[in-house]
Amino acid sequence: MTETTGLWHLLMGNLSYDALPFYSPIATVGASIVVLGALGTAVLITWLGKWKYLWSEWLTSLDHKRIGIMYIVLALLMLSRGVIEAVMMRTQQALAIQSPGYLPPDHFGQLFSTHGTIMIFFVAMPFLTGLINFVMPQQIGARDVRFPLLNAISLWLTVAGAALVMVSLVLGKFSTGGWSGYPPYTESAYQPGVGPDYWIWVLTLSSIGSTLTGLNFAVTIYKERAPGMRFFRLPLFTWTALCTSILMIFAMPPLTVATALLALDRYLDMHFFTNALGGNMMNYANLFWLFGHPEVYILILPAFGVFSSVFSTFSAKRLYGYKSLVYATMAIAVLSFTVWLHHFFTMGQSPSINAAFGIATMLIGIPTGVKIYDWMLTLYRGRVRFSVSLLYSLMFMLLFVIGGLTGILLATPPVDFVVHNTVFLVAHFHNMLIPGMLFGMLAGYQFWFPKAFGFRLDETWGRIGAACWGLGFVLAFMPLYVTGLEGMPRRSQEIFQPQFAPYLLLAELGGLIILAGLFSLFVQLWVSIRRRDHNRVPVGDPWDGRSLEWANPAPPPEYNFFTLPQVEDRDAFTWMKERGVAYLPAQHYEDIEMPRNSATAVAIGVAALLSAFGLVWHIWWMAVVGLGAAWAAVIVRSFVRDTMRTIPASEVEQAHRGWLREIAATRAVSRDEEMSAGNVGLAESAS
Template identity: 45%
Template sequence: MLVQVPGGWNPLLGRLAIDQIPYTNPILAPLFVAVVIGGIILLGLITYYQKWGYLWKEWLTTVDHKKLGVMYIILGLVMLFRGFIDGLMIRTQQVWANGPQSSGVFGAVHGYLTPFHFGQVYSAHGLIMILLAATPLLVGFMNIIVPLQVGARDMAYPYLNALGLWITAAAVALIMISLFVGDFAHNGWFGYAPIFELQYSPGVGVDYWIWTLELTALGTTLGGINLIATIVKMRAPGMTWFRLPIFTWASLSANIIALTSFPALQVALFLVACDRYFGSHFFTAGFGGNLMLYTNLFWLWGHPEVYFVILPAFGMMSEIFPAFSEKPLFGYITMVAASFAIAGVSWLVWLHHFFTMGAGPEVNSFFSVATMLVGIPTGVKVFNWAFTMYRGRITYTAAMLWAIGALFLLLVGGLTGMMLAIPAINYMVHNSVFVIAHFHSMLLVIVYAIFGSVLFWFPKVFGFKLDEFWAKTMFWLFSAGTVLVFVPMYMLGFMGQTRRLDYVFNTAWHPYLVTEEIGIAVYCLSVAAFFVLLYVSIRDRVKNRVGQDAWGTSRSLEWLTHSPVPFYNFAVTPHVNARDELAWRRHNGINEAQPTQYVDIHMPNNTGVAIYIGALTFVLGFALTWRVWWLCLLSLVAIIVLMIVRSWRGDPGYIITAAELEKMEREAMQRQQQVEGHLPHHGGHAVPSGAMAYEGQKVSPLGTPPSSGDHH
């Protein structure tokens, strides 16, 4: 039943052999040495400072949504860096391999990458940036912020949350190991039939690509289920649907898309795997297969996925603009409606990725109109943000700069998107770098929103602000890089440069390619500024400590609890009285009202099962890639056994008693008093009758924390 693979195969090691390690490659071999040395130093440092126990207890086995979110974000930032290096390699190859006179090194005729290696680099760049950088970063933010915004103690399923993280980490490990063991796919990040068939890509690259995508799809689906359940079921009392913060609404719409679309990707790739492993003919040219059916199935997921990543970014912008304009968000209801309109239309537009298939004028017109429809809700959002800022008291913090930058990029990306939605234009620029520049503008909207959010929510998670000077330096360098790389790219697209060229024939394009390379150098400076930003901020962390409301103008519920957020989130579940609850409390002078009494709370225990299952899914993916059947079976059985054992045992959780809680809360409030240099003060506003600060407790007029009489 299984297909015979070309090259060697043995029952013990499958296709693994020593010649699969690219130790002769002049780029990968030194990198491998550097990675090994770096890894040894890192592990040595952890051992030297005896941090293994801490790492295991506090991070690797945690089910705390904030720590899992932080790990998602670290994972995403590392992969963003890796994807950036791939981008740097692509740009360097193109500026070097320009024209017949250009030199070649390392076995390449032109430039420094052979066509096969170049193909792997751009495939990895695309896959990493969308699925292993943007997605984990956004999922990380949703993980941290959504439970806080709805007033929950944790996600609906804390253990499932850990499982989602570790399966995503397994996908990351799989794509990273493809650097040093075997090779990666050269078929572009979305793949083409029939080049990914075994006949045309006999190596393991495509198999790495299949299983990396399958694992990340699984991880994201689990995360999506969890977030939807959290938003639907875990809202604090009083948090009605139309009091939900916009970021939570955006997360809900995005995760509905994820939950409904990721199965299409999983099925499409499973069918590719059937072709490659069992010799079926789903996507071959003969035997009843259909090449375009793959493209169809892929974009059936691929387009909703695009909105899965953009909607949370829109949600982030919707949080940043009001906070730094000191105004409520303009058009809340229309914002919610626009998010769901975008989510709904996302299912109707996927053919615009392959207008040139030749489905005829009726089909192309339908999808063209559907694509342009997306412009309406997106336009509503742009105007809402503009009206939020209009006549607001705007503070140009670094976070606000990133959000405004995202708004400008959205205009550029959105308007070029409208152009591409017209089939007549699309036929002209199909697969040109104009399309590349368009979707990079859109994906950079996400990157800008993410960096804005890092700055905006960092004090909530860690208790101190990031340095404004270096954050702004990074912003301006990054924006200069964006202009320098992508404006020439739009131009080159109109001049006819197609995507994915390992050799650029036209020497007249050289100045543009050089400008793009300069842009990449400026991006490198902004990366350096980011590291300086982290260093300076951590060095000055004591000076930059903040209280609960880090910005003083924050609006939603997450700013009600302490900074950094205690592991139990809210000592007593808050009662929500209004949309923009914290702004409402500030207005009514009860923003520092503390609960009058505490009750025991029930928390989930840490578990190592999630990381074990993550490790085993990595082993499964690796074994499937190399066709080591005994190891596949072993890891699959181990995963199932672990799942059953864990389900059987369940988690009784543990109790934090009211006394312990009161003690921790008092310490947190003392820290806050040190930071803010004053006691909680209370305005003299009359609180509307029926208002409740905490569940089951009337608003205390003085709001003094229980049994804390020591005024200093």
């Protein structure tokens, strides 16, 4: 980056011709794809004349289901970039055995930094937030989350963060400090460019969004449950959502603080984390992992929730050991705050402290083990159907145990001293995040897609996708355990041991198969949309679901429930179906109040993006205007008095009776016909 001066600096900060990505052909191509992709999408929307539809039905919507779907769209888009970056890195390592390969070190450094940042903050977090948003209010029998506008603001702050990462591909370079951004390397003395600034503001936007989401979800679960929905009747997915939200509330602030202090160091020459003048970079490592370790469980707990739903639904059995699963989830949530030091065992504490944190880490294996057994016993003697969701869940169970065992190895400080900073660690956490987190999210995506859009996803392409993800994962990461044990450092741009070549080539093949898995997901979506009329499930219960989200039509009406359900059992919907009261008209319908659309959240997102962009490039007027505009949006909103819209009882009754008539004319299908065109979402009664 070059420093600019004079009037130009006043107007455009440090932005100049040098910021354009012409320093390497690969960067140019990457930037062109982003720019052309954005332009192409805009042109396509204009050509289809869908701007108004998009604006009024989606972007300004405060409906928790639509916000959830937008989160997942964002996650899938960013997943594509993350996977492509992963394949680029695998290709570099496969080629760069005693040769420089095709990526210069600086570019390779940017790639592993953006890959990690994107995969955690813009794939995993939006994916789980989206699923919880879509499912949780329906599972507890609520009409929306407690704070619908705040929900939209969280979404648009996350989108702003994601947009800033995409901008960093076009203007300037990203940080080369990894996703954890340790100072002093990320201080301005060592990385004077805009890279770490991009990273700081991207994380700040996303972490504020996540904190707000956590508050919103926790309050929703505490305050919005349907009558009779006691805590020990909550579906397990909602339990995991609750624990994750509480973790978000407590774990995100340390990250916001750590990045804010680093920003003060970089912008105002302060010395929180510098080597000299009283700085203490170990406090950064401490703060970052105070966030970072609970974050691991923020990511994995919702996946555990999805697996619990999938295992019990596709075994047609009550979840085995419900209470033990709940207590295990709570134990994991609390323990997750006691182990952060294991991320820096080798950074100088006394052995006794390391030992204490090592033991705490191993303890987490106990509640997790309880869960694995509970799921196996849920499957035992169930009416098991090998749906795509169940395939992901089975692969999870197998592979996650392997990853967990390597985690126990790493929790032993002396072992950690041997393999820390090697690809053994990389293999371990990918082993937790891909089969654990991502397979959970993909299983949930396949599971709830028919509820969201009213048609099932294509089975064949779903199976191909699942096979590719599973096989690709094994091939890509099992070899890294071997090379890691042999001492191959992580984040290596060039490799000097020719004997690693076969392993790295195998890993490259795995990477390509994962890419094929990603491609299959999109083909599946495309094929399913094309054939949607064959796979419609308007009645809304294609899998003989057990919890309340399946008690509505698919897609559900804006207000979710025609009348709020009375909950009598843990498997609330199954209880209703068994007693034949699932599809009955109500005695009495009431007017329903739902939030009106609002552009406030979009305005805040755009303003926050501008402000962050201004901060990155030192365009001070833009930073101030952006921040001011975000506050102004909040103030303007506070003058809007008419925020709710009433849906008359007659309209609700009409919709309900229409749906019930449709059900009366529908043939219920048995579990054998689940994947056939005959399944329009009415399940044959089990009794």
